[in-house]
Amino acid sequence: MNGDAIDSAEARQGPTPVNLLTGFLGSGKTTLLQRLLTDASMANAAVLINEFGEVGLDHHLLERIDDNVVLLKSGCVCCTVRGELADALQSLHAQRARGEIPFFDRVVIESTGLADPYPALSTLRAHPVLKSQFCVGKVITTVDAVNGLSAVAHRLEAVRQIAAADIIAVTKTDLCDERTTMAVNMRLGELNPTAAIITATDATLLSRLTTRSALSVDAHDWTAEVPPTRDEAATSHDASHHGHHHHHHHDEDEAHAVRSFSMVFEDDVDWTGFGIWLTMLLNRHGDRIFRVKGILNVAGEANPVAIHAVQRLVHPPVHMKRWPDERRHSRIVFIAEGIDPQRIRRSFEVFSRLAARVMADDPAVGAVRPFKAEAWAST
Amino acid sequence: MCSLCGILGCDDHWSSAIARPDVYTRNTDRVSRRREAARRRKIANAILAVRRLKLSAPTGTSYVLTNATGRSQVFEALAHLWPEADRMSSAGFDPLDEDFLTALERAS
Numbered sequence A: 001m002n003g004d005a006i007d008s009a010e011a012r013q014g015p016t017p018v019n020l021l022t023g024f025l026g027s028g029k030t031t032l033l034q035r036l037l038t039d040a041s042m043a044n045a046a047v048l049i050n051e052f053g054e055v056g057l058d059h060h061l062l063e064r065i066d067d068n069v070v071l072l073k074s075g076c077v078c079c080t081v082r083g084e085l086a087d088a089l090q091s092l093h094a095q096r097a098r099g100e101i102p103f104f105d106r107v108v109i110e111s112t113g114l115a116d117p118y119p120a121l122s123t124l125r126a127h128p129v130l131k132s133q134f135c136v137g138k139v140i141t142t143v144d145a146v147n148g149l150s151a152v153a154h155r156l157e158a159v160r161q162i163a164a165a166d167i168i169a170v171t172k173t174d175l176c177d178e179r180t181t182m183a184v185n186m187r188l189g190e191l192n193p194t195a196a197i198i199t200a201t202d203a204t205l206l207s208r209l210t211t212r213s214a215l216s217v218d219a220h221d222w223t224a225e226v227p228p229t230r231d232e233a234a235t236s237h238d239a240s241h242h243g244h245h246h247h248h249h250h251d252e253d254e255a256h257a258v259r260s261f262s263m264v265f266e267d268d269v270d271w272t273g274f275g276i277w278l279t280m281l282l283n284r285h286g287d288r289i290f291r292v293k294g295i296l297n298v299a300g301e302a303n304p305v306a307i308h309a310v311q312r313l314v315h316p317p318v319h320m321k322r323w324p325d326e327r328r329h330s331r332i333v334f335i336a337e338g339i340d341p342q343r344i345r346r347s348f349e350v351f352s353r354l355a356a357r358v359m360a361d362d363p364a365v366g367a368v369r370p371f372k373a374e375a376w377a378s379t
Numbered sequence B: 001m002c003s004l005c006g007i008l009g010c011d012d013h014w015s016s017a018i019a020r021p022d023v024y025t026r027n028t029d030r031v032s033r034r035r036e037a038a039r040r041r042k043i044a045n046a047i048l049a050v051r052r053l054k055l056s057a058p059t060g061t062s063y064v065l066t067n068a069t070g071r072s073q074v075f076e077a078l079a080h081l082w083p084e085a086d087r088m089s090s091a092g093f094d095p096l097d098e099d100f101l102t103a104l105e106r107a108s
Helices: A003-013 A029-037 A083-097 A118-126 A148-154 A156-164 A178-191 A205-209 A247-256 A271-285 A341-360 B030-051 B078-088 B098-107
Strands: A016-023 A045-049 A062-064 A069-071 A080-082 A106-110 A134-144 A167-171 A196-199 A233-236 A257-265 A289-296 A305-310 A330-337 B053-056 B063-067 B072-075
Touching: A016 A029, A016 A118, A016 A156, A029 A045, A029 A106, A029 A134, A029 A167, A029 A205, A045 A083, A083 A106, A083 A118, A118 A134, A118 A156, A134 A148, A134 A156, A134 A205, A148 A156, A148 A178, A156 A178, A156 A257, A156 A289, A156 A330, A167 A178, A167 A205, A178 A196, A178 A257, A196 A205, A257 A341, A271 A289, A271 A305, A271 A341, A271 B030, A271 B078, A330 A341, A341 B030, A341 B098, B030 B053, B030 B078, B030 B098, B053 B078, B063 B078, B072 B078
Parallel strands: A016 A106, A016 A134, A045 A062, A045 A106, A134 A167, A167 A196
Antiparallel strands: A069 A080, A233 A257, A257 A330, A289 A305, A289 A330, B053 B063, B063 B072
């Protein structure tokens, strides 16, 4: 294929989707990748891996990248760029444009078992060149049914990987009984209620993975499944939760507890005020807020707006084509470490009242009703 | 350009995303863009006033943050507003800090 033909193909298809495949050490990432690559729909995928493991991969477009992270603790997305990942993706793009490598319509990045998914995602989103050439696709996280919950209890990296997932593929289910698998699935659902949790051998895995974007308006909508008063799920990666529990660990446990919780509210949301609030919240606490996902009833809009953030990286908001159900309520799910849900609720309410007051005398917009969170997972 | 790390072209904040199919943004035409920018400054200034900071956008393409002593900081990306505000205020802007929330309520 010559360069012009490739350019026109790119113009037709838009940015090339990049799927991040992550999962803790030994959770079966490479085995899953090996199987995914045998499918015809992945024949034109380029694959970037951090390390060549024990499982051999035979694929025509396979490159190795190092874990070279440029991380500045500034609270700004663009300051966290994985240098070598950016170089590798730019090189792939240039080689494809010149016709030096086979055409690829997707990139899969397999990260190391200890990697935080955030730097790779922020590189894709914030790099000035890459952000127009590539887009963030679904994040898939492998969790080993035998040892996965132990990793979750002891290693924050494993929790971050699960929290960032759009799809959680549970591996090694053939090595344990059905009851164990169910318990693992339930725990994962508590930790990340926004992800699809399926076995790694599930026939729908590929179609779920290749859905157009991380938050497709046409895709299966998770929000319909989040009840307004979902029980709060809490876990701790502190060893004291498992076995020898002592009272003096309570405060420490609380400080490190990873919770998912949701809030639901009936009234319209002032978009500008919400944008300022969430930006401030993630600026200060993005290291401990692993995931924010929700739909908002934005004042003045008939259809809902979906928001989706992984740590400080907030994806472009999606204007959905319809409400998932009759209740036109805003719903937001948080996955956070060591943050009391009541504090987020209180903050949200104070900022909402402030935005309503400030904008009440704005003739261009009119009054925005002050609102109050209707229901909280933790209450 | 990012005033913190020097990277170019990072000024598309999610709350003012570039207009594309399916993306929700008010960054569509000149009037909407200006109106939304004015709203954003108004709410941000109500928050910044608690720490005696003020935000302005004299050129429309960059922001100026000024404190009570007249010290100012210029930046180009909306994403840098709160990191810059944190640097210019010893108390900082923590939306989960109860004292800060109380001050915001009092200011209301």
